Amino acid sequence: xxxxxxxxxxxxxxxxxxxxxxxxxxxxxxxxxxxxxxxxxxxxxxxxxxxxxxxxxxxxxxxxxxxxxxxxxxxxxxxxxxxxxxxxxxxxxxxxxxxxxxxxxxxxxxxxxxxxxxxxxxxxxxxxxxxxxxxxxxxxxxxxxxxxxxxxxxxxxxxxxxxxxxxxxxxxxxxxxxxxxxxxxxxxxxxxxxxxxxxxxxxxxxxxxxxxxxxxxxxxxxxxxxxxxxxxxxxxxxxxxxxxxxxxxxxxxxxxxxxxxxxxxxxxxxxxxxxxxxxxxxxxxxxxxxxxxxxxxxxxxxxxxxxxxxxxxx
Amino acid sequence: xxxxxxxxxxxxxxxxxxxxxxxxxxxxxxxxxxxxxxxxxxxxxxxxxxxxxxxxxxxxxxxxxxxxxxxxxxxxxxxxxxxxxxxxxxxxxxxxxxxxxxxxxxxxxxxxxxxxxxxxxxxxxxxxxxxxxxxxxxxxxxxxxxxxxxxxxxxxxxxxxxxxxxxxxxxxxxxxxxxxxxxxxxxxxxxxxxxxxxxxxxxxxxxxxxxxxxxxxxxxxxxxxxxxxxxxxxxxxxxxxxxxxxxxxxxxxxxxxxxxxxxxxxxxxxxxxxxxxxxxxxxxxxxxxxxxxxxxxxxxxxxxxxxxxxxxxxxxxxxxxxxxxxxxxxxxxxxxxxxxxxxxxxxxxxxxxxxxxxxxxxxxxxxxxxxxxxxxxxxxxxxxxxxxxxxxxxxxxxxxxxxxxxxxxxxxxxxxxxxxxxxxxxxxxxxxxxxxxxxxxxxxxxxxxxxxxxxxxxxxxxxxxxxxxxxxxxxxxxxxxxxxxxxxxxxxxxxxxxxxxxxxxxxxxxxxxxx
Numbered sequence: 001x002x003x004x005x006x007x008x009x010x011x012x013x014x015x016x017x018x019x020x021x022x023x024x025x026x027x028x029x030x031x032x033x034x035x036x037x038x039x040x041x042x043x044x045x046x047x048x049x050x051x052x053x054x055x056x057x058x059x060x061x062x063x064x065x066x067x068x069x070x071x072x073x074x075x076x077x078x079x080x081x082x083x084x085x086x087x088x089x090x091x092x093x094x095x096x097x098x099x100x101x102x103x104x105x106x107x108x109x110x111x112x113x114x115x116x117x118x119x120x121x122x123x124x125x126x127x128x129x130x131x132x133x134x135x136x137x138x139x140x141x142x143x144x145x146x147x148x149x150x151x152x153x154x155x156x157x158x159x160x161x162x163x164x165x166x167x168x169x170x171x172x173x174x175x176x177x178x179x180x181x182x183x184x185x186x187x188x189x190x191x192x193x194x195x196x197x198x199x200x201x202x203x204x205x206x207x208x209x210x211x212x213x214x215x216x217x218x219x220x221x222x223x224x225x226x227x228x229x230x231x232x233x234x235x236x237x238x239x240x241x242x243x244x245x246x247x248x249x250x251x252x253x254x255x256x257x258x259x260x261x262x263x264x265x266x267x268x269x270x271x272x273x274x275x276x277x278x279x280x281x282x283x284x285x286x287x288x289x290x291x292x293x294x295x296x297x298x299x300x301x302x303x304x305x306x307x308x309x310x311x312x313x314x
Numbered sequence: 315x316x317x318x319x320x321x322x323x324x325x326x327x328x329x330x331x332x333x334x335x336x337x338x339x340x341x342x343x344x345x346x347x348x349x350x351x352x353x354x355x356x357x358x359x360x361x362x363x364x365x366x367x368x369x370x371x372x373x374x375x376x377x378x379x380x381x382x383x384x385x386x387x388x389x390x391x392x393x394x395x396x397x398x399x400x401x402x403x404x405x406x407x408x409x410x411x412x413x414x415x416x417x418x419x420x421x422x423x424x425x426x427x428x429x430x431x432x433x434x435x436x437x438x439x440x441x442x443x444x445x446x447x448x449x450x451x452x453x454x455x456x457x458x459x460x461x462x463x464x465x466x467x468x469x470x471x472x473x474x475x476x477x478x479x480x481x482x483x484x485x486x487x488x489x490x491x492x493x494x495x496x497x498x499x500x501x502x503x504x505x506x507x508x509x510x511x512x513x514x515x516x517x518x519x520x521x522x523x524x525x526x527x528x529x530x531x532x533x534x535x536x537x538x539x540x541x542x543x544x545x546x547x548x549x550x551x552x553x554x555x556x557x558x559x560x561x562x563x564x565x566x567x568x569x570x571x572x573x574x575x576x577x578x579x580x581x582x583x584x585x586x587x588x589x590x591x592x593x594x595x596x597x598x599x600x601x602x603x604x605x606x607x608x609x610x611x612x613x614x615x616x617x618x619x620x621x622x623x624x625x626x627x628x629x630x631x632x633x634x635x636x637x638x639x640x641x642x643x644x645x646x647x648x649x650x651x652x653x654x655x656x657x658x659x660x661x662x663x664x665x666x667x668x669x670x671x672x673x674x675x676x677x678x679x680x681x682x683x684x685x686x687x688x689x690x691x692x693x694x695x696x697x698x699x700x701x702x703x704x705x706x707x708x709x710x711x712x713x714x715x716x717x718x719x720x721x722x723x724x725x726x727x728x729x730x731x732x733x734x735x736x737x738x739x740x741x742x743x744x745x746x747x748x749x750x751x752x753x754x755x756x757x758x759x760x761x762x763x764x765x766x767x768x769x770x771x772x773x774x775x776x777x778x779x780x781x782x783x784x785x786x787x788x789x790x791x792x793x794x795x796x797x798x799x800x801x802x803x804x805x806x807x808x809x810x811x812x813x814x815x816x817x818x819x820x821x822x823x824x825x826x827x828x829x
Contacts, residue, residue, distance in 0.1 A: 062513070097498070151500060156503075174781075185637075189454050190456070201652075
């Protein structure tokens, strides 16, 4: 048992492509994170639904996914069996890291899932509503410290866009980067910062227990059964959603792209996938074809503009 | 129901045969992956997640916890026998443990590590059961300024504790601090000292550096000095088991290690390795045999090993009470909870009490199993040391290389048509650095410690200053930070005071302590 497992561990870790693999999905992140979970959920659904017989997941962590992306472009060009998982964070990372390879170098297939950010304050905070936050931010932008994920990530972008939307100079946003939503949560709970901004999943339990107060989510619509308003409802015209996507290798033919898109469509409509979305609390944000291409281009433009505004990209 | 009743119910659940089986499977797997460098408990749990999807939640979580504890046990074995720390928490163990093994005291070193881990695991798990809500409140009150003060204390106590020459120790520390700057700066997202190489953007991997400096550096140094080849290594000198003297010298460090490791593991920005540094520094200060440090002092194995196991239990405090993962393995265990639709956090104890208590109880069971599994193996392990040196070092070399390849060795580099692993290149380069340090008598551990503490202290300092909008007074604003600075100042000033007074037995005692 140990030997078998070890063999499996080593072979998956050093990414030896197996023989009859229908798809090899690269998660450009360490095991356990969102992209890894997306890739492994796809693997499971592909196999359980009989869409693909043998699916391998490889992890290539590093630098917001840009290391995995570069390797994917280098090694998989023209390979119709190679897929890569990515997302909004990668859009920002490509820009801040000045990565030589971008999402323009792969063949985007579809947007799969998404999650909105939520803006929270400690239960004891004087800030009760989004209006209070806007007022404090306008009075003295530096006095509002925002805790969220890494610099240039979706949380930072959302904080910058929030300031810009309410008419505050985004370069004055006092953003404190933490290496993950968990550490940011500790800083908010401990009252070290004014507000926290991160994925809803990071703060959900503390919102329910009453330790944190949610001011608003950054999504386009309220979550089912939730009493947290969206920013739009609270009077700030802003939507930021952290989405995850799947892309195929560059240099594949149109027929191959169509075949992969069909497989992915089968995947997202399957019962296994729906079950996964429910247990993981992911929102279904499936979008494919020309619509996705247009949306992706718009997201890249908006991200590039706000990263310049914040001063992270020259 | 009170805590005792809940824990007793949990024990009954954990002692069901299928849960015992999950625990056994977990600790066996955990020990195995802990022994192998490169494959850590985090990766193992991540790979097992999809497999356990259809199992019952209690069983799989018990298995994951077993892997976590087992990994902490297994990591010490390679550190002691092969000087190849499999994970960052067992780096300090290699310092004294490997020296002991060279002197034929590998048996007692492994035994004090195993029993110390058991004692620490036992006390810390009981503390987890009874003190979790309280400990987590204290841990949360640590702000960036307090963490920075803690790091200052670590720098001061730790840099004085390694090596015989303070100047060489500090030089080695600064090499580590320099290496720590490499990579994307967390606060601004800008790359520093990466020279356009994408593989450097995430900085230098701590385990790669440690394996390179310890294992590769030593192999090169052995290979370069042929005379040493004739030196006979005794596998076993005296008893394989701990003598009465060993027991007397071990129990204090076990308890102190537990006391240091548990709260640091529970801190959101703590981490198992920092507890081991503090424990090592404390034991060196308190030991009645300071002259043995650096040459195989049993306290230097007993304390840090207890500290790293206690901090593993400490990590579960914020995970269970807040849903806050403070280590890679905890982050993946969190994903495991979520896979079963459970959200760790303030409501978990209320909504899923039976599951939480059987998990805590099974940690106690896993701890017993580990002791029973590991003690008889010691006799077998020390046989490894009788392998002829050329074979042993060839083995270490391939072991270290395979481990690095397995952990981070993606073939990301490309030289013309030939792909190569950049991580291996780093391993070799730092192996040569390790050889150089050895050759010129510089201590190695401070380099690794600098790499770990440097980025942590920098980020905390900058966070503290950003939150206060640049006002440096924030650094001495909280009672926690002030206390830590006073302890740090005492650590520097008290030896200095005795030195200035300059007379009497105290001085000669201090001088021989510090030499």
